[in-house]
Amino acid sequence: GESVGLHLPTLSVQEGDNSIINCAYSNSASDYFIWYKQESGKGPQFIIDIRSNMDKRQGQRVTVLLNKTVKHLSLQIAATQPGDSAVYFCAEIKNFGNEKLTFGTGTRLTIIP
Amino acid sequence: NAGVTQTPKFQVLKTGQSMTLQCAQDMNHNSMYWYRQDPGMGLRLIYYSASEGTTDKGEVPNGYNVSRLNKREFSLRLESAAPSQTSVYFCASRALWGTGNTIYFGEGSWLTVV
Numbered sequence: 001g002e003s004v005g006l007h008l009p010t011l012s013v014q015e016g017d018n019s020i021i022n023c024a025y026s027n028s029a030s031d032y033f034i035w036y037k038q039e040s041g042k043g044p045q046f047i048i049d050i051r052s053n054m055d056k057r058q059g060q061r062v063t064v065l066l067n068k069t070v071k072h073l074s075l076q077i078a079a080t081q082p083g084d085s086a087v088y089f090c091a092e093i094k095n096f097g098n099e100k101l102t103f104g105t106g107t108r109l110t111i112i113p
Numbered sequence: 114n115a116g117v118t119q120t121p122k123f124q125v126l127k128t129g130q131s132m133t134l135q136c137a138q139d140m141n142h143n144s145m146y147w148y149r150q151d152p153g154m155g156l157r158l159i160y161y162s163a164s165e166g167t168t169d170k171g172e173v174p175n176g177y178n179v180s181r182l183n184k185r186e187f188s189l190r191l192e193s194a195a196p197s198q199t200s201v202y203f204c205a206s207r208a209l210w211g212t213g214n215t216i217y218f219g220e221g222s223w224l225t226v227v
Contacts, residue, residue: 034216043117043203043218044156089155100171101146101216103155 012110019080021107023073023090030092035064035075038106039086047075047088077109085111116140119204119219126194126226134189134222136204144207145187146171146216147179149200156203162187194226 013019025033031052036044048059050066050073057064063076073090087106117138126132138145143164148156148171158171162181176198178190187206191198204219 041221043205043220045218046215049215100158100161102158103148105153105155 009105010108010110012112013080014112015082016079019077019084019109021075021077021088021090021109023075023104025071025073025090025092027092028068028071032093033064033066033073034091034093034101035062036089036091036103037086038089044089080109080111082111082113085109117204117206117217117219119202119222121222122220123223124225126191126224128195128226130194131190131192132194132224133191134202134204134224135186136188136219137186138204138206138217139185140206140208140217141184142206142208142217143184145181146205146207147177147187147189148203148205149173149198150203150221151200159189159202191224194224196226198224199226200224 011019011021032049034049035047037047038044048057048062048064050057050064055066061078065074075088077084087108089103089106091101091103093101120135124132146161147159149159150156157173159173159177160168160171160179162168165181165184168179168181180188182188202222202224205216207216
């Protein structure tokens, strides 16, 4: 069936190192893939998105990679900081014009000082 | 610019009671959503409204009703609360398709049904 899932539920990274959060999806009909960050007690915050016809997109300290061959999405965070500690969700919009946004379970990223 | 505002932030209900969660956005967005998030899980879509005057069911609509009162406001009603509806509820909004995929979320409403 359709799913947007994450390989690992938790990830610990040393401050200053780079982190990679992975996500697998099974529906190749999605138009966009989006990464959100959710800090404790807050709503999700948009980080970056990537259109399905792209392989890579860069933002400030973040890069999203899309591998459609293996249906895999990743979020790379460079030079991690304590403020990066949060739960990260990948999400997908499956149908153009259909407003349903489907979220994965999430990965908790902990930055070790 | 407040973004997406939800009220109340915290609520305790008894089984069988009713209540309405209010949501308003000041970004002139067309689409609005209600999600619930259970511990250790992702967000699941309850209902959404692609434009004023329209609403559609999401993944988990049972036990809920919604009203898109106007372009700004989208409310979620629990007619007869059940313990299974204990969750954190998030309202969100988004501009028209093609103008970006940024979906803005409110800060959440923590609901406990006892």
